[in-house]
Amino acid sequence: MRRRRVVVAGLGDTGIQVIAALARHRRLLDVVGISPKPGYLSGRHLGVRLARPTRWEENHRIAFHRFRRLDDVRTVHGRLVALDTRAREVEVRHADGSTARHGYDILVVCTGVRDGLGRTPSIQxxxxxxxxxxxxxxAVIAAPSLAVVGGGPTALESAAQIAQACPGKRVDLYFPGERPLVHHHERVWDECRRELRRLGVGLHPGHRAEFTPGQTDRITAGPLRFRTGQAAVPADLVLYAVGGARPNTEWLPSSMLDDAGFVRVDPELRTPGHDGIWAVGDVAATDPLRTTARNRGAQLLVHNVLATVRGRRTRRYTPRTRRWGTVLHEIGTVMTVFTTTGRALHHTRASQVFQERFLLRRVVYGGVRPPHPGDSASS
Known part of the structure; x- marks a missing residue:
């Protein structure tokens, strides 16, 4: 059987799982990965990255050469700028301005989204x-006060982690409804609220912030103003975590995208009308919450790609109606993970180490080498 060339576009949180799994099948597949970053750079856990960067980098910033399964995989450092579906080629622009085309039999789109708070499509x-x-x-550490705006996990985690790392700092959380986490079970907010109050975070429901699109791309100086009539807040810094993520799909033809710019997919994660093209992760319009990034979507896609190559039956993705996972991340030495029914599962540091070193690094990634002494975080 002829080896199929698979191009994985985007090597972030979902793409790195996809390429690590596909790389196991080198007799069937010739795998190429394309990324604007020099290594795996996660877009998750903004609060941990700001408050405890060393802890965050252990599992969320890893050079590609440290992944054992990528030893026989070619990675291209550049930004995707065009797709030619007839020629079955993608065009990549490199840091020096030059461009190159890469052919594919199968294209997997995992380019994710950008929000300006660590997730950008630029070459770095x-x-x-x-x-x-x-x-x-x-900027966050130096500011005497910080206002966090948003009602999702990123906002709550940022407020909790910064308050934990900087006990003398005033941290306030502003969200528009009666409660945040509207896509989680009600019990999740009950437990998170208790923890946030214990950490000294001020909670302000019913505050819909006033901002321009450009303000959400960075941490800005105060004051913080509201569209719901409350007086402006003179915060030293404002972190907008308002869920305004935009898909990194400018390089794709409009026929592949929905009205919001996300990649249209069928239940098997294929793009309708485009042979050999698949999508998964935050960029894939599977359901209103785009849940494949956290619900084994990468594993399903890999199964379906291999099944298609082998002429076997594919499987369908069934989205979840509620979000699950960690919200505040690690508080003290305990990380709490919530199920879709709101049940709280508390993981000790020893449990976390087991999951990170065995389940994530060995099982999911297929082995990660330790960094060399003196290397930078992702080297």
Missing amino acids: DDAEIDLAFDRARA
Whole structure:
């Protein structure tokens, strides 16, 4: 059987799982990965990245050469700029401005979304990533007060982690409804509210912030104003975590996209009308919450790609109606994970180490080498 060329477009949280799994099948597949970053750079856990960057980088920033399964995989450092479906080629622009085309038999779109708070589609090297992260962290740590805007997990985690790391800082959380986490079970907010209050975070329901689209792309200076009639808040810094993520799909033809710019997919995660093209993760319009990034969507896609190559039956994706997972991340030495029914599962540090070192690094990624002494975070 002829080896199929598979191009994985985007090597973030979902793409790295896809490419690590596909790389196991080198007799069937010739796998190529394309990323604007020099290594795996997660878009998750903004609060941990700002408050405890060393802890965050252990599992969320890893150079590609450290992944054992990628030893026989070619990774291309560049930004995707075009797709030619007839020629079955993608065009990539490199950091020096040059471009190159890469052919594919199968294309997997995992380019994710951008929000300006660590998730950007721009080409960066390690030094540029370090500079951007260090500036954001320094600003947050130095500010006497911080207002966090948003009602999703990113906003709550950011408020909790920064309050935990900086006990003397005033941290306030503003959200528009009676409660945040509207896509989680009601019990999740009950437990998170108790923890946030214990950490000293001020909670302000019914506050819909006033902002321009550009303000959500960075941490800005106060004051914070509201469209719901409350007086402006003179916060030193404002972190907008308002869920305004935009898909990284400018390089794709409009026929592949829905009205919001996300990639249209069928229940098997194929793009209708485009042979050999699949999509998964935050960029895939599977359901209103786009849940494949956290519900084994990567594993399902890999199964279906292999089944198609082998002429076997594919499986269908069934989205969940409620979100699950960690919200505040690690508080003290305990991380709480919530199920879709609102049940809280508390993981000790020992349990977390087991999950990170065995389940994530060995089972999901197929082995990750330790960094060399003196290397940068992603080296």
